[in-house]
Amino acid sequence: MSGRASYADWxxxxxxxxxxxxxxxxxxxxxxxxxxxxxxxxxxxxxxxxPVLLNLIEPWLGTAPTPVVCCGMVGSRQxxxxxxxxxxxxxxxxGAQDVPCSDGRIxxxxxxGLKQQNxxxxxxxxxxxxxxxxATHPKFDGVLCLPGTHTKWVHISAGEVVSFQTLMxxxxxxxxxxxxxxxxxxxxxxWDKAAFSEAVSDTLSRPEALAARLFQIRARDLLEGTxxxxxxxxxxxxxxxxxxxxxxxxxxxxxxxxxxxxxxxALYASALSVQGLVAQVEDGDTMTLxxxxxxxxxxxx
Amino acid sequence: MSGRASYADWxxxxxxxxxxxxxxxxxxxxxxxxxxxxxxxxxxxxxxxxPVLLNLIEPWLGTAPTPVVCCGMVGSRQxxxxxxxxxxxxxxxxGAQDVPCSDGRIxxxxxxGLKQQNxxxxxxxxxxxxxxxxATHPKFDGVLCLPGTHTKWVHISAGEVVSFQTLMxxxxxxxxxxxxxxxxxxxxxxWDKAAFSEAVSDTLSRPEALAARLFQIRARDLLEGTxxxxxxxxxxxxxxxxxxxxxxxxxxxxxxxxxxxxxxxALYASALSVQGLVAQVEDGDTMTLxxxxxxxxxxxx
Numbered sequence: 289m290s291g292r293a294s295y296a297d298w299x300x301x302x303x304x305x306x307x308x309x310x311x312x313x314x315x316x317x318x319x320x321x322x323x324x325x326x327x328x329x330x331x332x333x334x335x336x337x338x339p340v341l342l343n344l345i346e347p348w349l350g351t352a353p354t355p356v357v358c359c360g361m362v363g364s365r366q367x368x369x370x371x372x373x374x375x376x377x378x379x380x381x382x383g384a385q386d387v388p389c390s391d392g393r394i395x396x397x398x399x400x401g402l403k404q405q406n407x408x409x410x411x412x413x414x415x416x417x418x419x420x421x422x423a424t425h426p427k428f429d430g431v432l433c434l435p436g437t438h439t440k441w442v443h444i445s446a447g448e449v450v451s452f453q454t455l456m457x458x459x460x461x462x463x464x465x466x467x468x469x470x471x472x473x474x475x476x477x478x479w480d481k482a483a484f485s486e487a488v489s490d491t492l493s494r495p496e497a498l499a500a501r502l503f504q505i506r507a508r509d510l511l512e513g514t515x516x517x518x519x520x521x522x523x524x525x526x527x528x529x530x531x532x533x534x535x536x537x538x539x540x541x542x543x544x545x546x547x548x549x550x551x552x553x554a555l556y557a558s559a560l561s562v563q564g565l566v567a568q569v570e571d572g573d574t575m576t577l578x579x580x581x582x583x584x585x586x587x588x589x
Numbered sequence: 590m591s592g593r594a595s596y597a598d599w600x601x602x603x604x605x606x607x608x609x610x611x612x613x614x615x616x617x618x619x620x621x622x623x624x625x626x627x628x629x630x631x632x633x634x635x636x637x638x639x640p641v642l643l644n645l646i647e648p649w650l651g652t653a654p655t656p657v658v659c660c661g662m663v664g665s666r667q668x669x670x671x672x673x674x675x676x677x678x679x680x681x682x683x684g685a686q687d688v689p690c691s692d693g694r695i696x697x698x699x700x701x702g703l704k705q706q707n708x709x710x711x712x713x714x715x716x717x718x719x720x721x722x723x724a725t726h727p728k729f730d731g732v733l734c735l736p737g738t739h740t741k742w743v744h745i746s747a748g749e750v751v752s753f754q755t756l757m758x759x760x761x762x763x764x765x766x767x768x769x770x771x772x773x774x775x776x777x778x779x780w781d782k783a784a785f786s787e788a789v790s791d792t793l794s795r796p797e798a799l800a801a802r803l804f805q806i807r808a809r810d811l812l813e814g815t816x817x818x819x820x821x822x823x824x825x826x827x828x829x830x831x832x833x834x835x836x837x838x839x840x841x842x843x844x845x846x847x848x849x850x851x852x853x854x855a856l857y858a859s860a861l862s863v864q865g866l867v868a869q870v871e872d873g874d875t876m877t878l879x880x881x882x883x884x885x886x887x888x889x890x
Contacts, residue, residue, distance in 0.1 A: 496796035
């Protein structure tokens, strides 16, 4: 007598520092259902990962073991179990790490991140988006930019990650905009596109100017009463201009693709367009799911 | 019949955003007594300034009005009363602003800050240290650097402030070291001097590299387990290297003097020495008091 069949052929999991998202998947990579919670890696002790996961996915399980493929910080040293970084150059999906579970209805694999010895760099989670992008565009040769709190610039060739570089531009923008003296001048959701473009060009050509430009945002507001939408766009533009100056060896003369949330990829596309560059754009969540599907196929297909 | 004589010929006040310091002075600029409190400008409403001040200085007052000369954020728009910025080029001590008080035993003057229209910049408090420095070195021609949360670089010629530039390096170091992902790697009081010097040279010659260097501090720690004293010195050095790159038109080929707290002036002297530059150093508090004395002499001498 066979047991109750699972609602999901397998389960895709994106388990980051702050959030947990799960999808009930078919074997052909279609989404049957999805759920999310705020039980991110940073809030959990090692023993809590399995019950937190089961609490979300239990309705999808049958009696036979269902494969669960996870990416993100869940595989870091502070996570459920460490899935050691794979070293570049390498294909984005290295050897998955199995996690012993006390519940026999799940079979959990954690995808490893990537590391680079020189210059020292690491990623965890983005490698799955890169795998999803390469599953969608298998012949892509060029540079992927994955904007976020810590933006990744990734050189791709022949289906492998050749090298990458992380920039903290997103975190800097948040810290400066919310906690520095500049917060008084940029407290708005407004946005001045012309001020943004001008600021990108300014620090892209003279990156050292950033150090002076930051306080000038505040001083100009005190002396002239700058519209906050102009000040906020300037802050973003000055930081992104320096990022483009730092990553010039990546993007100059290359195919460029942006993978991420809509607002962020639009911002980066706008910064690149100041340089006359056009990037193709893919949605980050879609690429995560395609990457997890590629990993599932590699493990079970 | 004459009233009770004041213990102070006049009272010097440095009233900043976070703290209030007062000195009982003789007419010849000697300190008879001093007190301080944490009742900084940012904690007070307009009506609270006079009682907070009186509470500290009351023991020093006689029956006749005692002059009280104040510098710092007390003269800002959010302070006791606004002492409008004087525009550069100008001598550092512009026209003081009298404040009407309800207590007849004090006669309060607020010293104005300085403003610069192009590039937009402001200072409030540092102009008094500059005046103190010029009272001590009346023939100084060159560049003053006043390190702090917001460091000022000031071009001085013929006793006037010709131009100046503010850099948020100190605030950036605090935000990144305490609140960004780097906080895990730089949590120490240790300090590696060689790592600092190397980092200063690195971003001074390639300021755009800063954008990548920041996350590398974290990545190198994750991959190699960097000593926190090395990581912290690198963070400081990378930021100061960019500051030196941005202010090169100020310091190149100029006399340089540093005015500030001992630890900070030593840090900047160390960064400048990487470039073979030697700066004279003066203590910030001493210069504040000398500047307030110069202002008193101008007003009452």
